[in-house]
Amino acid sequence: MNNINIYLFSIIAAVSVFIFGCTEPGITTNADDKLSFSLDTLMFDTIFTTFGSTTEYFTVINPHNKSLEISTIELVGGNASKYRMNVDGVSGVTATDVLVLPKDSIYVFVEVTVDPTEEDLPFVVEDSIRFNVNGNVQQVKLLTYGQNAHFFNEDTLSTTVWNDDRPYVNFNYIVVDTLETLTINEGVNVHLHNGASIVVKGNLNVYGSPDSLVTFSGTRLEQGFAEVAGQWGTIFVQRLAQVTFEYAEIKNSVWGIRAGLDLLMDITEYTFENRPVCNFKNTKIKNTLGPNLVGLLAEVKADNCQFYQTETPIQFGFGGLYELNHCNILGTGTDDAALFMGSFAIVDEIAYAAEMLAAYNNCIIYGNGDQELQFDYTAATEEAFNYTFNNCLIKTDTLDDVNMINCIYNENPGFVNFSNEEFQLEETSILINKGILIPEIINDFENNMRNDGSPDIGAFEFQP
Numbered sequence: 001m002n003n004i005n006i007y008l009f010s011i012i013a014a015v016s017v018f019i020f021g022c023t024e025p026g027i028t029t030n031a032d033d034k035l036s037f038s039l040d041t042l043m044f045d046t047i048f049t050t051f052g053s054t055t056e057y058f059t060v061i062n063p064h065n066k067s068l069e070i071s072t073i074e075l076v077g078g079n080a081s082k083y084r085m086n087v088d089g090v091s092g093v094t095a096t097d098v099l100v101l102p103k104d105s106i107y108v109f110v111e112v113t114v115d116p117t118e119e120d121l122p123f124v125v126e127d128s129i130r131f132n133v134n135g136n137v138q139q140v141k142l143l144t145y146g147q148n149a150h151f152f153n154e155d156t157l158s159t160t161v162w163n164d165d166r167p168y169v170n171f172n173y174i175v176v177d178t179l180e181t182l183t184i185n186e187g188v189n190v191h192l193h194n195g196a197s198i199v200v201k202g203n204l205n206v207y208g209s210p211d212s213l214v215t216f217s218g219t220r221l222e223q224g225f226a227e228v229a230g231q232w233g234t235i236f237v238q239r240l241a242q243v244t245f246e247y248a249e250i251k252n253s254v255w256g257i258r259a260g261l262d263l264l265m266d267i268t269e270y271t272f273e274n275r276p277v278c279n280f281k282n283t284k285i286k287n288t289l290g291p292n293l294v295g296l297l298a299e300v301k302a303d304n305c306q307f308y309q310t311e312t313p314i315q316f317g318f319g320g321l322y323e324l325n326h327c328n329i330l331g332t333g334t335d336d337a338a339l340f341m342g343s344f345a346i347v348d349e350i351a352y353a354a355e356m357l358a359a360y361n362n363c364i365i366y367g368n369g370d371q372e373l374q375f376d377y378t379a380a381t382e383e384a385f386n387y388t389f390n391n392c393l394i395k396t397d398t399l400d401d402v403n404m405i406n407c408i409y410n411e412n413p414g415f416v417n418f419s420n421e422e423f424q425l426e427e428t429s430i431l432i433n434k435g436i437l438i439p440e441i442i443n444d445f446e447n448n449m450r451n452d453g454s455p456d457i458g459a460f461e462f463q464p
Contacts, residue, residue, distance in 0.1 A: 027099075028066035031134050035068065035100070036061040042110055044144040045222040048169055048191070049116040050151070054222060057109045058140060060131070062100040070098040071132040073108070076139075081127050083142050084111045114146035120165050122147045149191070157182055164188050164212070169219060173233075175199045176241075186247070187212040191219045197233030200241045208247030210282070210447040216250040229310070230254050230289040237298070238262050239274045246281045250292075256285035256307075260296035260320070267347050270297045270318065270354065280305045282445055286421075291315040295322065296345075297354045302327050304445045304459050306423065311336040317376075318345040319354025319384070324363055325438050326445075328423055328459045331367030338367045338395075342376035343385045358387040362435035364413055364458045365394045372396060391436045393457055408434065413458065424460045431457040 038059040047053050062068045073095040075085045086109040087095040100106055114125050125144040130137060150162075153171040159180045162168055164187030171193045176182045181203040184190065192198070208214040218231030225231065234255040237243050239262045250256050259276045278295075280302040285292035287309040293300070295314075299321040307313035311333030316322055317340070331338030343356040356377070365372050372395040377385040389404040393413055398404075414429025416422040424446075425431055433454040442450055444461040456462050 041141040192232035256292040260298035322358040337374035338372040355384040
């Protein structure tokens with residue numbers, strides 16, 4: 001054999017080895033060779049009726065040394081099923097002759113939409129995906145809890161009452177009209193879809209109880225969204241509107257409550273006479289992208305409230321009338337202050353001033369930054385900028401302010417666990433018995449009595 005023939009033979013042999021080396025190994029038809037799965041039951045968190053779910057998935061595994069050919073993969077409920085299936089990128093209720101290579105796996109993706117029923121309590125939606133391979137039938141169960149709700153989409157409300165029978169879900173916006181009143185009673189869960197807001201032109205009264213809060217949150221009920229900020233818009237409290245929140249929780253929005261902003265009104269028309277009035281008691285606003293609470297020439301009174309999980313929990317700009325008692329104002333940022341107060345606004349390069357009257361009693365203004373209190377006023381508006389801090393803990397480098405009376409500066413409040421939202425006081429807290437008596441506030445955030453004549457600073461009274 002000459003050199004050329006030897007060379008060609010070598011190439012042909014190498015190519016043959018490559019081709020045969022890349023061919024799939026044989027397909028096993030042994031009845032003992034079955035599939036494995038990453039789970040037995042694919043469970044979805046509670047889903048509102050008519051809402052499509054997020055996509056969940058599981059893997060189908062071939063643990064053997066030869067390929068497995070799955071004769072059929074079937075959504076048992078067929079076209080009538082509430083579920084939708086996608087096998088390795090191909091959608092449908094049935095997939096056939098699906099090959100799984102040795103020691104390999106494929107993905108099965110599943111979505112669900114739950115139809116309304118007449119039930120108030122959560123109900124179960126079940127189905128399964130069936131696999132036929134080598135004469136064996138295997139399956140993965142599908143399980144979802146469905147929840148009926150009261151649905152709203154661009155609705156303007158007259159006077160009405162919401163009770164705790166089903167959740168209330170807002171797709172876009174709800175307007176509480178001028179001179180009308182929406183009353184929300186204890187235990188009601190209000191869910192707002194992405195970008196949705198509540199606009200209050202009239203009156204909003206929220207009456208939770210210590211054991212049954214009223215909650216405002218997003219529509220994503222999966223565990224992974226339990227503490228994700230920015231899932232919905234805000235609660236707008238327009239000028240002349242009045243709101244009361246007792247024992248409520250507002251969370252996971254872009255802003256919590258924006259009181260006083262009216263996009264249809266020029267800022268020169270904002271006055272004390274058309275100010276919105278907001279009353280908060282034993283309420284928490286948390287985990288927002290922007291401030292928990294914004295006030296623009298508004299009137300706000302808050303007792304035993306918590307504002308936290310954002311860089312600037314409270315922003316009172318362009319003046320207003322504010323009284324906060326036994327409140328926790330806790331910032332998470334390092335550059336922005338937990339509490340911001342201003343007395344002027346600039347529109348089209350023109351400064352407009354408004355009087356600021358603010359009083360903070362037995363409050364905690366604290367956070368991760370070095371400076372958690374910020375004032376914003378000009379020399380021209382300084383006389384209209386009036387505030388007092390009585391018996392408060394303040395993290396600030398301003399230590400000689402005559403308007404800060406009997407305050408504690410830059411000390412650790414002694415929370416049980418700041419990072420875990422446990423803001424109750426430890427036994428060694430410097431805040432115990434350091435507050436001033438406010439006779440009308442006889443209970444703390446958890447409804448414990450403040451009955452020793454020397455209340456603690458903050459929303460929680462120490463419990464031995």
